[in-house]
Amino acid sequence: MPFLTRERDGAILTVTMDQPATRNALTGNTAVAEFVQLCEDVRADAGVKVLILTGAGPVFSSGGNVKDMRRFFDEALTPELIREEYRQGIQRIPLALQQLDVPVICAVNGPAIGAGLDLACMCDIRIASETATFAESFVRVGIVPGDGGAWLLPRAVGMARAAEMAFTGEAIDAREALACGLVSRVVAPDQLLPTARALAGKIAANPGAAMRMTKRLLREGQQTSLATLLELSAACQAVAHKTADHREAVTAFIEKRAPRFS
Structure with missing residues (x-):
């Protein structure tokens, strides 16, 4: 078994x-x-x-x-x-x-x-x-x-x-x-x-890609310097801003409706 x-x-x-x-x-x-x-x-x-x-x-x-x-x-x-x-x-x-x-x-x-x-x-x-x-x-x-x-x-x-x-x-x-x-x-x-x-x-209920990157930042933050983590955060943020889920979240917020993530 x-x-x-x-x-x-x-x-x-x-x-x-x-x-x-x-x-x-x-x-x-x-x-x-x-x-x-x-x-x-x-x-x-x-x-x-x-x-x-x-x-x-x-x-x-x-x-x-x-x-x-x-x-x-x-x-x-x-x-x-x-x-x-x-x-x-x-x-x-x-x-x-x-x-x-x-x-x-x-x-x-x-x-x-x-x-x-x-x-x-x-x-x-x-x-x-x-x-x-x-x-x-x-x-x-x-x-x-x-x-x-x-x-x-x-x-x-x-x-x-x-x-x-x-x-x-x-x-x-x-x-x-x-x-x-x-x-x-x-x-x-x-x-x-x-x-x-x-x-x-x-x-x-939250966007999957952003969730995975958030967890990675939390884990890396336990064992790296602030400067290094900031660099990694900037790289992850650049990716996040280009995702369809980010576009949908911002649009839904402006339109005052629930987001529909892919």
Whole structure:
């Protein structure tokens, strides 16, 4: 069975991690290859404006499969081989999502543990069910965040809170996640997907090309200088001014009517 299932509703693509038997673990299966393929497909499809990511069952994702980690005890699996396995394995997920220009809403339906938390941090917007919990728990099994968590989590909650979570491995609940900015909303479990879809609908109502460029500017702004970002912004703006959707938006505003984007 595939790890990811897809459901398309116009410009909104809902993707569900669908292996509840393994608590939607991200290793020991085809999760990496499927996430990479998903990102390639979405980048090539201009009709997709928003992606919603969630999990099936009571858990969002348990991260790495701890039982599968026992194979690293084998002396034949050298540190060099393990390093390459991470490079060619789970580290491909953050790199693929980082290159995705479509906004991604993460609907966290339950515990997001280890790499599961980091996966949520790879998304642009996080909405949590009241049953969700979050833990950067790698240290509790004697390893480090091998999937980029040390880069992702501080950008979501700030360095001090990220350090506290990473050094203790303790979980925080949805309300604590809201207070520290890890998520932007907390809703009842039965309202999680409706809330995510309503937000996705508001995003999808906007011009797709401008949306993709806006996300790219936000991402680049996290790691570049103001001068460089201004240059990139000017280039994107030059493209945006020449799109049919910009012409329609300005015309509709002047004519006092709703725009009809292509």
